[in-house]
Amino acid sequence: MASKIKKALLSKSLFRQCYILCLFACNISYVHFAAYGVLAVLVIWGTFLVVYHEITKRTALKTRYGFWLIAFLVSSVVTMLIHLLDNALINFVFILHLAICFFIFYAVHTEKGLNFRRELYNIARIIVYATTVLGTVGLALLVIGVDFEFLSVKFIIYENRFTGLYVNPNQLGFITVASMLCCHMLIKKDFIRLSGCRRVSRIWIGCCLAVNSISLLLCDSNGALVLLIGYAFFFVIYKMFGTESSFNFKQIFIRCLASLLAGLVIVSSIFLLRTVCQLGFAQLIKTNQSISGVQPAPGQSPAAPSVTFEHENKNVDSGRFVLWQQGIDMFLSHPVAGIGKGNIFDYGNEMFEHGVKFSDHYGDLAPILTDFHNGYLTILVCSGAAGFILFCIFGIRFFASTTRHVLRDERLQQSIFPCMYSFLCGYVVYSFIEVTLLFNIMFTVLFFWLILGYTSCFLTKNMPDHPVDHVRIFGIKFRKTLF
Secondary structure, eight states: OHHHHHHHHTOHHHHHHHHHHHHHHTTBTTHHHHHHHHHHHHHHHHHHHHHHHHHHHOHHHHSTTHHHHHHHHHHHHHHHHHTTTSSHHHHHHHHHHHHHIIIIIGGGGGOTTOOHHHHHHHHHHHHHHHHHHHHHHHHHHHHHTOOEEETTEEEEEETTEEEETBSOHHHHHHHHHHHHHHHHHHTOHHHHHHHTOOOOOHHHHHHHHHHHHHHHHHHTOHHHHHHHHHHHHHHHHHHHHSSOSOOOHHHHHHHHHHHHHHHHHHHHHHHHHHHHHHHHHHHHHHHHHHHHTOOOOTTOOTTSOSOOOSOSSOSTTTTHHHHHHHHHHHHHHSTTTOOOGGGHHHHHHHHSTTOSTTGGGGGGGHHHHOOOSOHHHHHHHHHHHHHHHHHHHHHHHHHHHHHHHHHHOGGGGGSSHHHHHHHHHHHHHHTTTSSOSSSSOSHHHHHHHHHHHHHHHIIIIIOOSSOOOEEEETTEEEEGGGO
């Protein structure tokens, strides 16, 4: 028994599954109170695993392009030391979070003998089942008119938008798209065969897609729609260019034109569906209220529906332009090393009359959650130009290598590799307008690093692009893949 417990405690695979599912639970209304308590314990477990495996297996030095991640981590420590008197504990927790992202989630390709497909299958299946049930219950409660606020949680409707059983409509939007990705992967025969697991019922898959599609359209999350459109568009590009090894100029021109037309069709269709879905459900709720005799709210026209599923903020940017300008001003105040994620809230209160925009939405968690709704700008502010450049080098190196593989290897057509690659490309675009990429300890961030890690497994375990060789720096031998 003791040996089994020890094996479980040292298992990074078990930790990844527990951590990502706990973060998923952090988005479920009222469940999130307990989930955050579990998350605190998991962060301690993750820190132990990072230290233990670094001492015993040198994980960081085996990580593909790990040099840039190590350098970024060091730059974050330097930033914390520069601002040692300002929220040092919070900044230290974020550094631990970075280490977990880098050396447990992304560095999954360093684990010998791991069937990463089985691990991904377990996570994807649970997400499909959970989102189907949660989405179905949420839509049912919406139709019968359940809507209340308790313990600062707005249940079913959040500022005129559908939030279902989740704490925030934007988080609901991301989860629906992540669930669609899981459905796409779970219908891949190659994935099921190599994972050694049973195929998920197509009835479950169909129900999951239907329920999550409706939820996505009703939550009115523009960011999530951008992610879905990006995912679909980049998958179309793969189908156009990743299934053959060479093209002439005419073929390239025709396929580029076809891709653009497909993109226009995808965008127009999704936004048309959203309008129709929102109008339909608004009318359905209005009809149900009339039949049940529910009185409209004070000041509301008797003919008006109680909810329209549209943003109350009618600005195209939903207030992001002001937020981004604040981020730029904050970056210019500390352009080289940045200020550290834990200092955004306090520094914002010092620099701006009303603090960082939207920070009042986070309540007591504002010092931890305050963000600029732009993953790149957040990194720039928190890590400065030095850290931002290091992170960009890692990202460019990784995506360049991944793109070469996805466009050159015809064996990948039946695998999940193109699905994950398309999602990551869509996420890169999505990161311009949402809380993403790195510093926040939340499902939207860790799911990205999870998919990034499984994608890296294809690059290192399945399709090595060259034999591992070494370079010497100051007389010390390093693997080339480290850079």
